[in-house]
């Protein structure tokens with residue numbers, strides 16, 4: 001019997017879902033993949049611009065989230081360096097992830113820190 005990595009609930013046989021390499025119960029999975037709010041014009045615009053669905057993260061976005069999960073937050077410079085991403089690309093990924101409510105920025109000692117939502 002598996003348990004959900006998000007909420008810890010035991011998952012009935014055959015009902016586990018996988019997202020970004022994590023085993024999740026159906027509820028948490030649906031929470032994670034649920035669409036951005038329709039009232040957010042940027043997210044809607046972005047959704048239209050992609051051939052797939054907005055719930056599908058690019059490997060680079062998944063890497064960023066995994067890194068933030070591991071570190072609990074990092075500066076953009078650190079992420080760019082650790083993940084070998086160009087700063088301009090990183091800015092774009094953050095914009096997407098922020099609109100998906102996956103990450104947010106906060107200030108710590110005057111420095112910008114990116115952390116999970």
Ligand SMILES: [Zn+2]
Nearest residue numbers: 004007025028
């Ligand atoms: Zn769960």
